[in-house]
Amino acid sequence: MLELKNLSFQVRDDNGKKEILQDVSLVIEERSFVVITGPNGGGKSTLAKLIMGIESPTSGQILFNGEDITALGPTERAARGIGFAFQQPVRFKGLAVRDLLSLAAGKTLNTEEACAYLSEVGLCALEYIDRELNASLSGGEMKRIEIAMLMAQGTSLSVFDEPEAGIDLWSFQNLIRAFEKMRDAHNRAVVIISHQERILAIADKVVVIAGGRITTTGNKEEILPSLLGNPDSCEFFRGAV
């Protein structure tokens, strides 16, 4: 479904060029559940932005269903079926939850349809549907609405950047069930950036990124013991695992 070939991403700062990602290659299959993990600052969120087209790689190639989409922006990638839930959801003065869900779905949703998506993420739908996405919503509420937007968008590849952060009252089990449902519907793929053991535990594939490189890729049975059971967690942060 998605193939990343030798992706690199550099930025310029006061000290010259800085490598954020180096030579990252990865294949994400249909109907798979891939969790990308690793230490903070390792390049995970940048990789998600490269997949969505929010950032452009310095070098390398991105193929989606066989098409080279490296030069395409987020609008064109969304049209091809890629969606992205931001780590920090964006607030909009004046736009209501219903408006954003309708924009995501590409059609005007009636109350019943919009409520169905909100219920999936554990929000009492009628209380939220006409609320503005402004500062009155908590971080956890914004995160759930962000997830509901991706459900409404119905993308074939859905990328979530730390979706569990700030999810409080809504039980984790519901969150995981929602992700599994997304993956199982029509052979879709779900990519989640997460540090959460319970999300790692349901992954088909775990990718560890540290220091801008993929240090390990494998199934959870291979990777989890080294991540969770390693007495010297510093090795993890050095990218040694």
Next chain:
Amino acid sequence: MNPDEIKVLETIAGLSGFPEGAFNIRVNGGSAGRSSTANVKIEPKALGSGIDIHVAPGATETVHIPVVISESGVVETVYNDFYIGEGADVVIVAGCGIHNCGANLSQHDGVHSFHIEKDARVVYSEKHYGDGDGTGGRVLNPVTNVFMQPGSYMEMDTVQIEGVDSTKRVTNADLADGAVLVVKEKLMTHGEQYAETFFEVNLNGEDSSCNLISRSVAKEQSKQLFLSKISGNNKCMGHSECDAIIMDDASVKAVPEITANHVDAGLIHEAAIGKIAGEQIMKLMTLGLTEAEAEAQIINGFLK
């Protein structure tokens, strides 16, 4: 009324003809239609300089008083006085639209005075609009004076989205005990347009309150000035909020002033001016919108 006038009337007041209930429709300086009801009397002032509107105590009604100018060169000042009886509950749909296809200035300066008796409620909605392909200016300078008796409530919803070259809006209000004033202003300017808003609110009565909310978008080379003065002269609550999106080469200035003349006066002003956040555009693009579509959605939502 001709088709251009009917289009303007629909835009500003949602009317395609004469409405039910009390109304006065002013077209090119004269009355195109007027009707009173048992509880709402509309009477013309001498020489067509405006109308007096008397609402009986306890009445619940909707009153339409839109103004249409379609002849280039009409410049008028109109005085409308509203007397809202005790305990009445009225919706007043005003608004002014100018269709100017000529080379001369068309200008309507409406001076509205509201005398709102004890415990009466008024919702006043006013939409300003201009169109026509002439070179003559389209200018609207509304003045609203509000005198609020104890326990009365007034909500002003004012909208100016397009086509008005220059506007200077002045709103003065004096509030007695327990009176509540809510103002929601929405404004968009483009091209070389200029818009100025000035509020002066005196919270004279105990437990009086006002909430002024202004949202505006300034595009291209347009200029906006927001001025507000709230004086707390008793135990009261006053809040004003000016929130503006600036684009292109536009200019927006906000000048808030709050004065407390009483130890129990609680007064707050908030002002924010900034461009559309890049992350807002980006989020909507990830939902499949183009950059231009995203920008339009953000502005429409902001001014909704």
